[in-house]
Amino acid sequence: MNAIASERKVHVPLGERAYDILIGPGLIARAGAEIASRLKGRKAAIVTDEHVAPLYLDVLVQSLEAAGIASATLVLPAGEKTKSFEHLMTVCDKVLEARIERNDYVIALGGGVIGDLTGFAAGIVRRGVRFVQVPTSLLSQVDSSVGGKTGINSRHGKNLIGVFHQPDLVLADTDVLNSLSAREFRAGYAEVAKYGLIDKPDFFAWLEANWQAVFAGGAARIEAIATSCQAKADVVVADERETGQRALLNLGHTFGHALEAATAYDSARLVHGEGVSIGMVLAHEFSARMNLASPDDARRVETHLKAVGLPTRMAEIPGALPPADVLMDAIAQDKKVKGGKLTFILTRGIGQSFVADDVPASEVLSFLKEKHPQ
Amino acid sequence: MNAIASERKVHVPLGERAYDILIGPGLIARAGAEIASRLKGRKAAIVTDEHVAPLYLDVLVQSLEAAGIASATLVLPAGEKTKSFEHLMTVCDKVLEARIERNDYVIALGGGVIGDLTGFAAGIVRRGVRFVQVPTSLLSQVDSSVGGKTGINSRHGKNLIGVFHQPDLVLADTDVLNSLSAREFRAGYAEVAKYGLIDKPDFFAWLEANWQAVFAGGAARIEAIATSCQAKADVVVADERETGQRALLNLGHTFGHALEAATAYDSARLVHGEGVSIGMVLAHEFSARMNLASPDDARRVETHLKAVGLPTRMAEIPGALPPADVLMDAIAQDKKVKGGKLTFILTRGIGQSFVADDVPASEVLSFLKEKHPQ
Ligand SMILES: NC(=O)c1ccc[n+]([C@@H]2O[C@H](COP(=O)([O-])OP(=O)(O)OC[C@H]3O[C@@H](n4cnc5c(N)ncnc54)[C@H](O)[C@@H]3O)[C@@H](O)[C@H]2O)c1
Ligand SMILES: NC(=O)c1ccc[n+]([C@@H]2O[C@H](COP(=O)([O-])OP(=O)(O)OC[C@H]3O[C@@H](n4cnc5c(N)ncnc54)[C@H](O)[C@@H]3O)[C@@H](O)[C@H]2O)c1
Ligand SMILES: [Zn+2]
Ligand SMILES: [Zn+2]
Numbered sequence: 074m075n076a077i078a079s080e081r082k083v084h085v086p087l088g089e090r091a092y093d094i095l096i097g098p099g100l101i102a103r104a105g106a107e108i109a110s111r112l113k114g115r116k117a118a119i120v121t122d123e124h125v126a127p128l129y130l131d132v133l134v135q136s137l138e139a140a141g142i143a144s145a146t147l148v149l150p151a152g153e154k155t156k157s158f159e160h161l162m163t164v165c166d167k168v169l170e171a172r173i174e175r176n177d178y179v180i181a182l183g184g185g186v187i188g189d190l191t192g193f194a195a196g197i198v199r200r201g202v203r204f205v206q207v208p209t210s211l212l213s214q215v216d217s218s219v220g221g222k223t224g225i226n227s228r229h230g231k232n233l234i235g236v237f238h239q240p241d242l243v244l245a246d247t248d249v250l251n252s253l254s255a256r257e258f259r260a261g262y263a264e265v266a267k268y269g270l271i272d273k274p275d276f277f278a279w280l281e282a283n284w285q286a287v288f289a290g291g292a293a294r295i296e297a298i299a300t301s302c303q304a305k306a307d308v309v310v311a312d313e314r315e316t317g318q319r320a321l322l323n324l325g326h327t328f329g330h331a332l333e334a335a336t337a338y339d340s341a342r343l344v345h346g347e348g349v350s351i352g353m354v355l356a357h358e359f360s361a362r363m364n365l366a367s368p369d370d371a372r373r374v375e376t377h378l379k380a381v382g383l384p385t386r387m388a389e390i391p392g393a394l395p396p397a398d399v400l401m402d403a404i405a406q407d408k409k410v411k412g413g414k415l416t417f418i419l420t421r422g423i424g425q426s427f428v429a430d431d432v433p434a435s436e437v438l439s440f441l442k443e444k445h446p447q
Numbered sequence: 448m449n450a451i452a453s454e455r456k457v458h459v460p461l462g463e464r465a466y467d468i469l470i471g472p473g474l475i476a477r478a479g480a481e482i483a484s485r486l487k488g489r490k491a492a493i494v495t496d497e498h499v500a501p502l503y504l505d506v507l508v509q510s511l512e513a514a515g516i517a518s519a520t521l522v523l524p525a526g527e528k529t530k531s532f533e534h535l536m537t538v539c540d541k542v543l544e545a546r547i548e549r550n551d552y553v554i555a556l557g558g559g560v561i562g563d564l565t566g567f568a569a570g571i572v573r574r575g576v577r578f579v580q581v582p583t584s585l586l587s588q589v590d591s592s593v594g595g596k597t598g599i600n601s602r603h604g605k606n607l608i609g610v611f612h613q614p615d616l617v618l619a620d621t622d623v624l625n626s627l628s629a630r631e632f633r634a635g636y637a638e639v640a641k642y643g644l645i646d647k648p649d650f651f652a653w654l655e656a657n658w659q660a661v662f663a664g665g666a667a668r669i670e671a672i673a674t675s676c677q678a679k680a681d682v683v684v685a686d687e688r689e690t691g692q693r694a695l696l697n698l699g700h701t702f703g704h705a706l707e708a709a710t711a712y713d714s715a716r717l718v719h720g721e722g723v724s725i726g727m728v729l730a731h732e733f734s735a736r737m738n739l740a741s742p743d744d745a746r747r748v749e750t751h752l753k754a755v756g757l758p759t760r761m762a763e764i765p766g767a768l769p770p771a772d773v774l775m776d777a778i779a780q781d782k783k784v785k786g787g788k789l790t791f792i793l794t795r796g797i798g799q800s801f802v803a804d805d806v807p808a809s810e811v812l813s814f815l816k817e818k819h820p821q
Contacts, residue, residue, distance in 0.1 A: 158539075162532045169603040197571070197608050200598065200688075224574065229543040234571050236610055314574075 079292055081299035085219065085306045087313060090239045094219060094306070096299045100246035101132050101182075101207060105140030111242055112203060114177035117144040118168045120191040121182040122151040125209050128252055133182055133207065144180075145171035149187070153338060156190050156225040158234075164194035168202070178203035178241065184210035184257075185217035189235070192223030196238030206243040210253055211261025212346060214245040215268075215301035216322075220309040231330075231338075237314055245302070247295050258288065259382050260346025263325075263353070265297055266378065268304035270353060271321050274424030276300055281377050288381070317428075324418040324426050325353030331403040332387065335395050342391050343384075350383040351390075359440050360419045363432075370422045387445050397441040404437065453666055455673035459593065459680045461687060464613045468593060468680070470673050474620035475506050475556075475581060479514030485616055486577060488551035491518040492542045494565040495556040496525040499583050502626055507556055507581065518554075519545035523561070527712060530564050530599040532608075538568035542576070552577035552615065558584035558631075559591035563609070566597030570612030580617040584627055585635025586720060588619040589642075589675035594683040605704075605712075611688055619676070621669050632662065633756050634720025637699075637727070639671055640752065642678035644727060645695050648798030650674055655751050662755070694802050698792040699727030705777040706761065709769050716765050717758075724757040725764075733814050734793045737806075744796045761819050771815040779808065 080097030095107060108117075117137055121130055126148045137144050147167045149155050168179055179202055181191035188206055195204035208218035224235020250258060265287075269277025286293030305322070312319040329345070329352030336342040357371035375385045387394060394400070404415070417432040454471030469481060482491075491511055495504055500522045511518050521541045523529050542553055553576055555565035562580055569578035582592035598609020624632060639661075643651025660667030679696070686693040703719070703726030710716040731745035749759045761768060768774070778789070791806040 158532065158536045165532075165601065165608055166603070169601055169607055193571075197567075197610055199607060200596070200609050200611055222574070227539065227543055229540070233543055233573060234539055235574050236571055237574055 079295055081295055083299060083302045083306055085239075086310060087239060090221075092239060092241050092243065094243040094245060094302045096214070096245045096247060096295055096302065098246065098248045098295075100244045101129055101249065102136050104133055104205075104207065104244055105136035105138070105142055107244060108137070108178070108205060108242060109140040109142060112176070112178060112205075114174070114203065115142050116171065116173060116177040117142050117180050117205075118171040118173050118178075119144050119146045119180045119182055120149065120164055120167070120187055120194075121146070122149050122155065122184075122187050124151045125183045125187070129182060129209065129249060133180070149190075151183075151186070153186055153226070153340070155186050156232075158225060160190060161194055161225055164191060165198050168194060168198045173198065173202050175199060175202055178205050180205045180207060181218075182207045182209065183213070184208065185213040188213050188217050189223050189232070190225060192221070192238050192240065193225060193235050196223055196236040201238060203241045204238060206240045208243065208245055209249045211250055211258050211298075212264055213261075214247075214250070214298050215261060216264045216305060218243050218245070219302055219305045221313070222315070243302075245298060247290070247298060250294070251290065255382075256344065257346075260344045260350075262287070262381055263346035263350040263378065263383055265301050266374075267322075267324055267349065267353060268301050269424060270357075270374065270420070271304070271324050271426045272424050273300070273304060274422075276304075277377075277423055284377070284381050320416070320428050321418060321426055324420075325349045325351075325356050327404055327415075327417055328352035328355040331400045332390065332394075334403045335400055336390060336392070347384050350378045351385055351387060354378065354385045355440075355444065356418060357420060358444070359417075359437070360421070362440055363419065363436065366420050366422045366425075370420070373423065394445065394447075396447045397438060397445050400441055400445070401434070401438045405434065453669055455669055457673060457676045457680055459613075460684060461613060464595075466613060466615050466617065468617040468619060468676050470588070470619045470621060470669055470676065472620065472622045472669075474618045475503055475623065476510050478507055478579075478581065478618055479510040479512070479516055481618060482511070482552070482579060482616060483514040483516060486550070486552060486579075488548070488577065489516050490545065490547060490551040491516050491554050491579075492545040492547050492551075493518050493520045493554045493556055494523065494538055494541070494561055494568075495520070496523050496529065496558075496561050498525045499557045499561070503556060503583065503623060507554070523564075525557075525560070527560055527600070527714070529560050530606075532599060534564060535568055535599055538565060539572050542568060542572045547572065547576050549573060549576055552579050554579045554581060555592075556581045556583065557587070558582065559587040562587050562591050563597050563606070564599060566595070566612050566614065567599060567609050570597055570610040575612060577615045578612060580614045582617065582619055583623045585624055585632050585672075586638055587635075588621075588624070588672050589635060590638045590679060592617050592619070593676055593679045595687070596689075617676075619672060621664070621672060624668070625664065629756075630718070634718045634724075636661070636755055637720035637724040637752065637757055639675050640748075641696075641698055641723065641727060642675050644731075644748065644794070644797060645678070645698050645800045646798050647674070647678060648796075650678075651751075651797055658751070658755050692802070694790070695792060695800055698794075698800050699723045699725075699730050701778055701789075701791055702726035702729040705774045706764065706768075708777045709774055710764060710766070721758050724752045725759055725761060728752065728759045729814075729818065730792060731794060732818070733791075733811070734795070736814055737793065737810065740794050740796045740799075744794070747797065768819060768821075770821045771812065771819050774815055774819070775808070775812045778811065 206218040221239035329348030595613035703722030
C-alpha cells in the first residue's frame with residue numbers, strides 16, 4: 074500500500090499496549106490491508122449500528138475479505154440506549170460464536186456508542202481479545218476511540234460499568250464524516266475546540282481561523298483530527314487509568330453533564346457535545362468570576378463556538394430547565410462534594426486549564442443562579 | 448489485634464497489585480479489623496450464596512460493623528448456574544446501589560462460584576473497585592480466590608467471559624470448612640494434591656503421610672492450605688496473565704474438563720475436583736505410556752487419591768460415558784489441535800510436571816480407547 078499523501082499517523086506509546094491511529098480519507102476501503110499488515114489473526118467480528126451499516130459495512134467486509142480476513146457481523150440499534158447489559162451480552166455472544174481467539178479481533182464500526190460497547194465486550198471475552206476501532210463520528214474519531222475507556226450505562230448513571238481496554242489499531246476514515254448530520258459534526262467539533270482550550274492556545278487560534286475548512290473536509294479536517302488525537306493520546310499516556318491529569322479532558326463536562334441530566338439525555342434537546350459547548354463557556358465565565366482569567370477569554374470562546382453554530386447559553390436549550398439548585402445537585406452527584414468543596418476544571422485563560430480541587434460549592438451555586446435565574 | 452499463633456500469611460508480590468492471603472481459624476469474626484487496618488474505605492457490599500448466608504453472613508456483617516464498616520448484602524442462589532450475565536448484572540447493580548466508590552470494597556463470601564462472579568463485578572463497576580475474597584470452600588481457599596482470574600460462563604463454554612482483577616485481601620477462615628460436605632472437601636483436596644504433583648514432591652509425600660490430619664482440621668489443614676496458596680501465588684506472580692507457565696495449574700484438567708463436559712456438568716455425577724482427580728491419574732498414566740515417567744508414579748498418585756476417597760477411574764462415574772472419540776472431541780475443543788498436535792501438561796514423575804506442546808492427538812485417542820473401551 075502506498076502511503077496516502079494526506080494521511081496522518083498518531084502513535085500512542087503505551088509499552089506493550091502501544092498502538093497507531095491512522096487518520097485520512099478512504100481508510101475503510103483499505104482497512105483489510107492495514108489490519109493484515111499489523112495483526113496476526115485472520116478472523117474478525119464487526120459490530121456496527123443500523124445507521125452506519127447500510128453506508129459502510131459492505132466496504133469494510135470486502136476490504137477485509139480481500140486481505141484474507143473472514144468476518145462475522147452484528148448490527149445493533151443506534152443510540153445511547155444500546156450501551157446496556159443486554160446488548161453487551163449480545164455482542165459477547167456474537168464474538169464467541171464467531172470463534173474469535175486471542176489473536177483475532179473485534180472491530181467497532183460506528184460512533185462512540187458502538188465503540189464503548191464493543192470495546193467493553195472485547196475486553197471481557199476470553200479476558201481480552203484484540204480490538205480495532207473504526208470510528209465514524211467526529212466525536213469518536215477525536216475522543217472516544219482513543220484511550221481505552223470502554224463501558225456501558227447503568228440505571229445508576231452513565232458509563233458506570235466497563236474496563237480499560239486499549240485498541241490495537243484505530244482507523245479514522247475522514248471521508249465518512251460527510252454522511253454525519255451537521256448537528257453531530259458540530260457536537261464532535263466541541264471536543265476538538267476543547268483540546269485547544271485545555272493547553273493548546275495556538276491550536277485554538279488556528280481553529281478560529283480555519284474552522285470553515287475543517288467543516289468542509291480535506292487537509293484542514295485531517296489536521297484538526299490528528300492534532301486532537303495527539304492531544305488525547307498525550308493525556309492518556311501520562312495517566313492511562315485516570316487517576317490525575319486525565320481529568321483535564323473533562324473541561325466543560327461538569328456543567329455539560331448536569332445539563333444532559335437535566336434534559337434527561339433527550340438528544341432532541343441536547344447532545345453531549347452541545348452540553349460541552351455550553352459547559353466550556355460556563356467554565357471560562359466561572360473562572361473569570363473567580364478572578365482567575367480575563368472575561369475577554371470567555372467572550373472569545375463563546376464567539377468561536379457560536380460562529381460554528383454550537384449553542385453557548387443554557388437559554389438556547391429547547392424546553393424548560395430545572396432551577397439552579399437542581400442543576401447544582403446534579404453537579405454534586407457527578408463530582409462528590411468534600412467539606413463543601415468540589416473538584417472542577419478551571420482556567421487561567423485560553424489553553425491554560427487546570428484541575429482545581431477546592432472550588433466552593435456555594436460559589437458554583439450562586440454563579441448558576443446568576444446565569445439561570447428562575 | 449494479636450496475631451493468632453496458628454495463623455499463616457502468604458504475600459502475593461504483584462507490585463502495585465500486591466496483596467496478602469491470611470489463613471487460619473476465626474478469620475470471618477476478625478474480618479472487620481483485618482480489613483480496616485489495611486484498606487481505607489468504610490463501605491462494603493457483600494455477595495454470598497444461599498448455603499453460606501445462614502452460616503456466616505451475620506458474623507461477617509457484625510465484624511465489619513464493629514470496625515466501622517457499613518455493609519449492604521446480596522444473597523444469590525448456590526451453584527454453577529449463578530455464574531451468568533443475569534447475576535453479574537444483579538451484582539453490579541447492588542454494588543452501585545450501595546454507592547461503592549473506588550476506595551470501598553466488594554466482598555465475596557462463598558466458594559469459587561461467588562468469588563468468580565463477584566470478582567468480575569468488582570473488576571467492571573467504575574472500571575474497578577477494591578475486592579476482598581472470603582473463600583469458604585476448600586477449592587476456593589487453595590485455588591480460585593488467589594490469582595485474579597474472574598468470570599462467568601457462556602452458552603459457548605465455561606469461564607469464557609471475565610477479567611483479571613486481583614483481590615486486595617484474601618481471608619481464608621479454616622474453621623468454616625467444617626460445614627462443607629465431605630464430598631466438596633475431597634474435591635478441593637484434589638487441587639491441594641495437584642500442587643504437590645506439579646513441582647513439590649516433598650509436599651506430596653507430606654500429604655501422603657498427613658492427609659488424615661488435614662481432613663481433621665487444625666494445624667495440618669492450615670499448613671496444607673498455606674502451602675497451596677504459596678504455590679499458586681508463585682505461579683501467578685511468574686505469569687499473571689496466563690501466557691505461559693501458568694498453564695501448569697491445568698495438570699489433570701484437560702482430561703477433567705472433558706469428563707465434566709461428558710457428564711453435562713451434572714454435579715450429582717461429577718464435581719470439578721473429582722474430574723481433576725481422575726484427570727491427574729490419567730495424565731500420569733499417559734506420561735508413563737509415552738515413556739516419560741515410571742508407571743509406579745501413576746500408581747502412587749492413584750493410591751493416595753483413592754485413600755482420601757476421591758474417584759480415580761472413569762468407570763467410577765455414575766451413568767454412561769460417551770465413547771472415547773467423543774471425549775477426544777471435547778479435549779480438542781478445549782485445547783485446539785494444531786497440525787494434529789495438542790498442548791498438554793505431562794510429567795516426568797511426582798512433582799515434575801511440564802507443558803508439552805507437541806502431544807500427538809492420535810496417541811491421546813488410542814490411550815483413551817484403552818482406558819475406556821466401549
Ligand atoms: N470512551 C471514551 O473515552 C468516550 C469519550 C467521549 C464520549 N464517549 C461516549 O461516546 C458516545 C457518544 O459518541 P457519538 O457522539 O459518536 O454517538 P453515537 O455513536 O450515538 O453516534 C451519533 C449518531 O451518528 C450516527 N453516525 C455515526 N457515524 C456516522 C456516519 N459516518 N454517518 C452517518 N451517521 C453516523 C450514529 O448512528 C448515531 O446515530 C457516548 O456514549 C459517550 O459516553 C466515550
Ligand atoms: N478463578 C479461578 O482461578 C478458579 C480456579 C478454580 C476454580 N474456579 C471456579 O470455582 C468454581 C467452583 O468453586 P467451588 O467448588 O467452591 O464451588 P461453589 O462455589 O459452588 O461451592 C460448592 C458448594 O459448597 C457450598 N459451600 C461453600 N462454602 C461452604 C461452607 N463453608 N459450608 C457449607 N457449604 C459451603 C456452596 O454453597 C456450594 O453449594 C467453579 O465455577 C470454577 O470454575 C475458578
Ligand atoms: Zn466529551
Ligand atoms: Zn481446578
